[in-house]
Amino acid sequence: MTLKNPDASGFDTPEFLDEMLAHLRAESGMDTTAFADNPVRLLGGFDTLIFAFNLAGVTNELAGPLVIRLFSETGGAGQARKETVFQNAMADAGYPVPRVVIPGGERKIGGRPFNVMERVQGHSLMEEMMGDPEATARVIDQLAHTQSELHTAPSSGVADSLRESGIAAEEFRIVGQLRYVQRCIADPALTHLEPIVAWLIENRPDERDELSICHGDFHPGNVMVDGGRVSGVLDWPGALLADAEYDVVITLVLMT
Numbered sequence: 001m002t003l004k005n006p007d008a009s010g011f012d013t014p015e016f017l018d019e020m021l022a023h024l025r026a027e028s029g030m031d032t033t034a035f036a037d038n039p040v041r042l043l044g045g046f047d048t049l050i051f052a053f054n055l056a057g058v059t060n061e062l063a064g065p066l067v068i069r070l071f072s073e074t075g076g077a078g079q080a081r082k083e084t085v086f087q088n089a090m091a092d093a094g095y096p097v098p099r100v101v102i103p104g105g106e107r108k109i110g111g112r113p114f115n116v117m118e119r120v121q122g123h124s125l126m127e128e129m130m131g132d133p134e135a136t137a138r139v140i141d142q143l144a145h146t147q148s149e150l151h152t153a154p155s156s157g158v159a160d161s162l163r164e165s166g167i168a169a170e171e172f173r174i175v176g177q178l179r180y181v182q183r184c185i186a187d188p189a190l191t192h193l194e195p196i197v198a199w200l201i202e203n204r205p206d207e208r209d210e211l212s213i214c215h216g217d218f219h220p221g222n223v224m225v226d227g228g229r230v231s232g233v234l235d236w237p238g239a240l241l242a243d244a245e246y247d248v249v250i251t252l253v254l255m256t
Contacts, residue, residue, distance in 0.1 A: 011049055011070070012041070016110050020068065023109060024055065024116075027102050032057040039068070047072045048237075049112070052119055061101045065119035068109075076113035079237055080104050082172065084115060085165050086239040089158040090213070095150065096232045120234065122226030129220055139220055146223060146230050147251065151212040151244040158213055159241055174204065174242050207243060214240045214247035219254040 017038065025033045039051035049070040055062050071080050084100040091099040102116035125139045162172050170176035178201055185193045215222075216238025224232045240246070 011051075011110055019109050023102075023107065024062070027116075028055075028058050028060065028062055030057055033062075042067065061099075061118075062116075065121070066101070066116055067098075067119045069115045069117065070109065070112040071114065073111055073113075077104075077106060078167070078171070080113045080115050081165055082162070082167055082239070083236045085161045085167065086158060086213075086236050087117070089161045090150075090153070093153055093157070095153060096146075096230050097236075098232050098234065118232075120224045120226075120232030122224045122231040125220035125223045125225060128225070142225070142230065143218075143220055143223060143251075146233065147215070147218050147247065150215060150218075150233070151247065153213055155211055155213050155241050159211075172240050174207070174240065174246065177240065178204070205243075211241040212244040212247070214242045214244065216240055216247065216250060217254070218247055218251045 017035070020039070021033070021035065025031055034056050036054040036056040039053035042050040042052050050067055051070075052065065052067050054065055069080075069083075071077070080103070084103045087097050087100050090097045098118040098120050100115045100117045104114040104116075106113075108114070125143060128135050129139050159172075163169070168176075170179065178197070181197055182201075185191060185197055215233065215236065217235055218233075222233060222235045223230060224234060238250075
C-alpha cells in the first residue's frame with residue numbers, strides 16, 4: 001500500500017536524464033536512442049521513485065511505453081534482483097505483470113539501483129471503486145479472481161529462478177519476513193513489540209510442501225485494468241513463496 005512519495009530532489013535534472021539515457025543507449029546498442037519526451041514522474045511507491053517514458057530510435061522491446069523504477073540506495077540492488085525474477089517468471093507463465101526489460105543489476109542511476117520495465121496500460125481497480133461505489137462488488141470479484149490465479153500458478157519455476165539468481169531462500173520465505181521484523185523491533189522505540197513477534201515465531205505453523213506465489217501487497221491500487229480486463233499487477237517488493245492464506249489475509253487487512 002502506498003504510504004508516501006519519496007523525495008525526488010536531484011532526479012529532475014539534465015544530469016539525471018543524461019545518465020539515464022547513457023544506460024539506455026548502451027542497452028539498445030544504438031547511439032541514436034533518445035527520449036521521445038522527457039520522463040514523467042509517477043506518484044506512488046513506498047521507497048522507490050518511478051518515471052514513465054518513451055524512447056525514439058529503438059526497434060526492440062524498448063520501443064513501447066516504459067517505466068524506470070529507482071530503488072533505495074541501501075539494499076536496493078537485492079530488491080531489484082528479486083523483483084526481476086518474480087515479475088519475469090510470472091510474465092513467462094502468462095500472468096499479467098510488467099516484464100523487466102532492463103534489469104539494472106549492480107548498475108546505478110543517480111546513486112540508486114534500478115529496473116526498466118514495461119508500462120502497464122489502463123487504470124487501477126482502486127480508481128474504479130473511488131469513481132463508482134456501486135462497482136465495489138464487481139471490483140472485489142475481479143480482484144479475488146486475479147489473486148486466485150496467482151496462487152494456483154506453479155511456483156517451482158519461480159523458486160528455481162530465485163535460487164539460480166543467488167537469492168537466499170529466506171529472502172523469499174516467511175522466515176525471512178519474521179527475521180526482518182525482529183531487526184526492526186530492535187529499535188528502542190519498538191521493543192514493546194518483542195513479545196508479539198516472539199509469539200508469532202514460536203507459533204508459526206508448518207508450511208505446506210507446495211507453496212504459492214504471494215504478492216504481499218495485493219489490493220485494488222496495484223491491479224490495473226484496460227477495457228475491463230486485468231492488464232497488469234504492479235508493485236512486487238513484498239513477493240514471497242508462502243501459503244496462500246498469508247496473501248489473502250494481507251489483502252483483507254489492507255481493504256478493511
